[in-house]
Amino acid sequence: MTDRKVTDEMLMAFVDGEIDASTGAEVAEAIRRDAELARKAEMFGRTRQLSAGAYADVLSEPVPNRLLETVLGEQPAPQNTPRSPAPLQAARYQRRSAPAWSLPLAACIALALGLGGGYVLRDDGSPASPPGSTALIEEAPELLAALATQPSGEARPISTDGGAQRLVSIVGTYRTETGLCRSFLITTGGGSNGGVRGLACNRGSGYRIELAVRAPAGSTGTFTPASDSAASAIDSYLDALHASPALDRQQEEDALQNAGGK
Amino acid sequence: MVALLPRLRAFALALSRSRTDADDLVQAACERALSSLSTYREGTNFDAWMMRILRNLWIDGYRRRKGEVLIDITDPVHDPVGQDGRVATEARMALNSVRQAIETLPEEQRAVLVLVCVDGLSYRDAAHVLDAPIGTVMSRLARARASLANALEGNAGLPLRPAGREAAR
Numbered sequence: 001m002t003d004r005k006v007t008d009e010m011l012m013a014f015v016d017g018e019i020d021a022s023t024g025a026e027v028a029e030a031i032r033r034d035a036e037l038a039r040k041a042e043m044f045g046r047t048r049q050l051s052a053g054a055y056a057d058v059l060s061e062p063v064p065n066r067l068l069e070t071v072l073g074e075q076p077a078p079q080n081t082p083r084s085p086a087p088l089q090a091a092r093y094q095r096r097s098a099p100a101w102s103l104p105l106a107a108c109i110a111l112a113l114g115l116g117g118g119y120v121l122r123d124d125g126s127p128a129s130p131p132g133s134t135a136l137i138e139e140a141p142e143l144l145a146a147l148a149t150q151p152s153g154e155a156r157p158i159s160t161d162g163g164a165q166r167l168v169s170i171v172g173t174y175r176t177e178t179g180l181c182r183s184f185l186i187t188t189g190g191g192s193n194g195g196v197r198g199l200a201c202n203r204g205s206g207y208r209i210e211l212a213v214r215a216p217a218g219s220t221g222t223f224t225p226a227s228d229s230a231a232s233a234i235d236s237y238l239d240a241l242h243a244s245p246a247l248d249r250q251q252e253e254d255a256l257q258n259a260g261g262k
Numbered sequence: 263m264v265a266l267l268p269r270l271r272a273f274a275l276a277l278s279r280s281r282t283d284a285d286d287l288v289q290a291a292c293e294r295a296l297s298s299l300s301t302y303r304e305g306t307n308f309d310a311w312m313m314r315i316l317r318n319l320w321i322d323g324y325r326r327r328k329g330e331v332l333i334d335i336t337d338p339v340h341d342p343v344g345q346d347g348r349v350a351t352e353a354r355m356a357l358n359s360v361r362q363a364i365e366t367l368p369e370e371q372r373a374v375l376v377l378v379c380v381d382g383l384s385y386r387d388a389a390h391v392l393d394a395p396i397g398t399v400m401s402r403l404a405r406a407r408a409s410l411a412n413a414l415e416g417n418a419g420l421p422l423r424p425a426g427r428e429a430a431r
Contacts, residue, residue, distance in 0.1 A: 009400040012407065016378070018385050047407035050414070051379035054360035055272040059380075063267045064285055070292045071263045236265045 006030045006037060015044040072213060072233070143168055147182050147200050147207040148259075152252060158186075171197075173252045176241035179203040180259050181210075183234050199234050201241075202259050211237045263292060266312055269381045273313055276376035277320045279365050291316035310387040313377065317391055363413040371406035374399055379407075 006027055013019040014027040031037045142158035146168045150156060155169040171183040180202045187195035198212035213233045247255060270291060274284035294315050295302075302311055364372055370392070377388040385403075389396040 008404045008408070009397075012404045013385070013400065016385075043411045044404075044407055047410045048379045050360045051364065051375055051407075051410070054364060055275070055376070055380045058272045058275055059268045061268075063271065067267055067271075067285060067289055067292065068264065070289050071267065071296070233264050 006034075008040065011037060011041055012044045015041050016048065143184075143186075144207055146170065147184065147202075149256065151249065152182075152246070155187075172246035173255060174238055174241075174243040174246060175255065176201065176238070176243045178241055180255055181238065181241065181243060182207070183238075197231060197234055199237055263295065263312070266309055267292075269309070270312060270316055272380050273373075273376050274316060274320070276364065276372045276380070277317070277369065287316060287320060290319050294319065307383075307387050307390070309381070310383060310390050313381070313383070313391045314393075317373065360410075360414065363410055366413065367406055367409060371402050371409070374403045375406040375410070378403055 010019065010023065010027055011031075014024055014031075019027065031041050146156060146158060147170070150168070150170050152170045152172055155167045157165050158168045159166045166186060166188045169185045169187075171185055174181045174183075178201060181199055182201075183197065183199050185195055185197050196212050198209055200207040200209045202208075211234065267288065270288045271284055274287040274291075275281065278284050278287060291312065295312055298315075302308065364375060367375065373392060374388055377383045377391055378385065383391065385396055385399055388403075389399045392399060394402075
């Protein structure tokens with residue numbers, strides 16, 4: 001028998017994995033000997049599970065557009081000290097566990113921005129919209145070709161926009177459970193007006209744009225501030241697809257060839 | 263911040279118990295966070311920082327406007343959450359009933375329950391969000407879960423012992 005009384009808080013912390021190893025061993029032994037403690041431990045585990053399930057609909061349903069716009073729309077440039085730059089290839093993307101809600105969220109972002117597949121971004125001419133920020137209107141063979149063949153880390157022109165050159169950079173390439181996906185960045189006029197971050201995936205019939213998010217000005221160079229929510233949106237989408245870490249140059253080359261290139 | 267929105271909504275809903283108020287609260291919290299990003303300390307838990315902003319907004323304005331009153335339940339008396347065992351069932355509990363039961367908990371218990379069990383914050387981060395000692399957080403959380411079990415399943419046989427302050431750390 002243990003020397004000290006096992007309190008409810010100790011028992012709960014044990015169930016939640018919030019207890020140090022030696023106390024945990026003590027609690028485990030107490031549970032083994034005492035049916036009442038075992039019953040309470042089961043209650044703590046069950047209530048955690050039920051609580052999580054009770055909000056599952058809120059966690060998985062689409063977030064209202066106005067909230068997305070609040071976060072994605074007018075985000076100011078980060079004011080704190082410059083962060084250490086991440087190489088373009090790494091794209092700040094690291095594998096994390098994929099939360100259950102991330103797929104609906106990512107789908108919601110794509111939907112909220114009105115994006116489809118197989119198109120390229122073009123300014124819509126609306127005076128309220130900053131250049132390089134808006135709609136998908138026309139197909140762009142240059143973008144599709146870039147997705148099929150262009151190595152990550154290189155920027156190449158794909159078209160012009162009122163005299164200003166539009167560049168596409170492939171940021172990273174990832175294996176996902178649905179096929180090969182590539183994140184990209186489109187900038188116009190050197191990127192000073194921001195740009196568009198996107199993700200295109202080849203699910204067996206060529207690349208289609210699955211997500212595109214306006215990126216704030218100042219975040220679209222070769223460095224990605226950690227607060228760039230456009231990059232975060234891409235990350236979330238990749239998480240939802242259970243993406244691998246970014247492929248290195250050789251892996252990417254092999255993958256592009258195996259995918260048939262175009 | 264985008265990825266955090268669903269969890270912020272769940273927390274806001276647990277506090278306000280109103281979908282409209284919850285989304286207003288989340289929007290206000292995001293605006294506040296974006297305008298004060300410079301106060302975020304690198305290396306600290308960003309999720310907890312956001313939740314704290316949201317919770318403070320709730321305390322400072324929204325709750326007052328709704329006329330709610332904070333009842334800080336730290337004594338060992340149980341809140342009578344049960345509904346005469348009406349919702350008790352041996353079959354799978356409808357999740358709606360669970361949420362209804364959670365919404366009958368005192369606000370401070372609701373908040374900690376959702377932060378830890380829904381949002382997955384550690385006790386320490388939840389204590390930061392709620393600006394309360396970790397022992398208090400654990401005491402509220404244990405009580406909230408016992409009350410929830412009691413409400414859902416008529417689990418009257420689980421009286422909690424008096425809280426052991428700062429017990430598990």
